[in-house]
Amino acid sequence: MLYRHGFGRVLGASANAGVFFVLCLLGTAAFASEVSALLPPIPPGKGESCVEPTDIMRRDHMKFLLHQRDETVRGGIRGAKHSLVGCIGCHVQRDAKGDAIPVNAEGQFCESCHGFAGVRMDCFECHAAVPASGQTPAAFSKRMFPLAASAGAAASPGAE
Amino acid sequence: MSDGKKILADQSRRRFLAKAGVAVAAGIASGVRIIGFPDARAATDPVTGARRWGMLIDADKCATGCNACVQACDDEHGIKGHGRPQTDAQWIRKVTLRDRASGRETSLPLMCQHCEKPPCVDVCPTGASFRRADGVVLVDKHTCIGCRYCMLACPYKARSFIHEDVTDQKPWSPRGKGTVESCNLCVHRIDEGKGRIPACAEACEREGHRAILFGDLNDPASDIAKARAEQESRELRADLGLNTGVRYQNL
Numbered sequence: 001m002l003y004r005h006g007f008g009r010v011l012g013a014s015a016n017a018g019v020f021f022v023l024c025l026l027g028t029a030a031f032a033s034e035v036s037a038l039l040p041p042i043p044p045g046k047g048e049s050c051v052e053p054t055d056i057m058r059r060d061h062m063k064f065l066l067h068q069r070d071e072t073v074r075g076g077i078r079g080a081k082h083s084l085v086g087c088i089g090c091h092v093q094r095d096a097k098g099d100a101i102p103v104n105a106e107g108q109f110c111e112s113c114h115g116f117a118g119v120r121m122d123c124f125e126c127h128a129a130v131p132a133s134g135q136t137p138a139a140f141s142k143r144m145f146p147l148a149a150s151a152g153a154a155a156s157p158g159a160e
Numbered sequence: 161m162s163d164g165k166k167i168l169a170d171q172s173r174r175r176f177l178a179k180a181g182v183a184v185a186a187g188i189a190s191g192v193r194i195i196g197f198p199d200a201r202a203a204t205d206p207v208t209g210a211r212r213w214g215m216l217i218d219a220d221k222c223a224t225g226c227n228a229c230v231q232a233c234d235d236e237h238g239i240k241g242h243g244r245p246q247t248d249a250q251w252i253r254k255v256t257l258r259d260r261a262s263g264r265e266t267s268l269p270l271m272c273q274h275c276e277k278p279p280c281v282d283v284c285p286t287g288a289s290f291r292r293a294d295g296v297v298l299v300d301k302h303t304c305i306g307c308r309y310c311m312l313a314c315p316y317k318a319r320s321f322i323h324e325d326v327t328d329q330k331p332w333s334p335r336g337k338g339t340v341e342s343c344n345l346c347v348h349r350i351d352e353g354k355g356r357i358p359a360c361a362e363a364c365e366r367e368g369h370r371a372i373l374f375g376d377l378n379d380p381a382s383d384i385a386k387a388r389a390e391q392e393s394r395e396l397r398a399d400l401g402l403n404t405g406v407r408y409q410n411l
Contacts, residue, residue, distance in 0.1 A: 069302060070302075071206070073298070073300050073302070074290065074292070074300065075206035075207060075292075075293075076206060076207035076292060076293075076294070076347065076350075076351050077203075077204060077205065077206050078203040078204070078348075078351045078352070079202070079203045079204035080204065085331050088331070125325075125326075125336040125337065126301055126326070126329065126334040126335055126336030126339070127329065127331070127334045128328075128329045128330060128331045128334070131331065132330065132331050132332075
């Protein structure tokens with residue numbers, strides 16, 4: 001009696017869980033489509049892939065940048081892959097005349113997400129938001145960041 | 161202490177001394193190796209104290225009225241004035257010294273002297289002002305709060321404060337309002353490890369004056385070390401005992 005009672009409870013609970021699970025799936029699918037419609041359009045980057053998988057970059061790009069900036073400023077290490085210059089080199093867009101559009105301009109790579117999330121970035125109060133004029137970003141990245149260039153990541157392979 | 165204990169203590173002392181001797185020998189050997197191969201550093205490695213970057217400026221070769229080094233520095237780092245000389249950023253400037261007795265004038269470039277014991281680093285409340293292992297004195301603008309204490313402490317008046325918004329920065333030389341800055345010995349060029357010299361030294365060479373010699377003070381085979389060994393050079397304000405990385409000849 002005790003056993004049957006217990007079994008019945010388990011069965012009932014699992015049925016409830018199943019219904020709940022299906023509902024959740026439906027809800028997630030609906031939510032996902034809604035979210036993708038809400039997300040800002042992000043201009044595509046150059047090359048095959050970013051220096052890290054997209055989900056990791058979305059969550060942790062500021063940690064990578066923070067870590068590397070200290071190593072570069074204090075230790076003089078140039079060539080690691082998480083560089084702001086590398087980000088700009090791959091993600092900068094160009095207008096009809098071929099001039100680079102700053103990555104913090106409206107609708108551009110950095111601003112589109114930061115504007116959406118309401119997070120202010122002060123990188124570009126000091127740092128250039130466009131690659132150096134008169135030289136391709138790839139050429140500059142290759143010279144400054146040999147390690148990333150050999151990995152074929154931050155050196156924006158399509159630009160040269 | 162009993163005799164047995166005394167013997168034990170002696171043995172352990174001997175073992176300690178033997179170990180210490182080995183450690184010292186290893187230390188010397190590794191030290192020699194580092195000094196022997198100063199070119200081993202790649203751009204991906206951190207800088208070390210094996211090198212000390214410095215400059216030797218020959219005041220006799222520096223031409224009066226020539227401003228090529230200042231112009232080159234401004235171009236390299238994207239420094240633009242606002243027509244306000246008292247507050248405009250200035251990483252390097254030309255100074256003319258005049259001997260009152262003889263009237264003889266000497267022209268020389270003056271910038272951050274990259275001291276071994278930098279007063280700017282001593283006074284910085286946030287640790288933004290620092291001396292890199294290879295002797296380059298820098299400002300970490302990420303941590304600089306713009307208090308300008310370092311500007312007061314510097315005996316060479318080498319630092320500038322950025323009063324206005326900056327645009328069109330160079331990717332290799334980030335500059336922004338509210339921070340202090342000074343000559344960084346063109347670290348972005350040095351760090352490449354391909355023998356590029358700072359913009360001012362390059363410009364001086366291009367003009368044919370060769371008044372600014374840049375190199376590794378620790379490497380006895382470098383041109384700068386040889387030139388210093390050959391002829392007397394002096395620090396500005398040597399009385400302060402800062403052991404500057406920038407030195408002058410024929411002052």
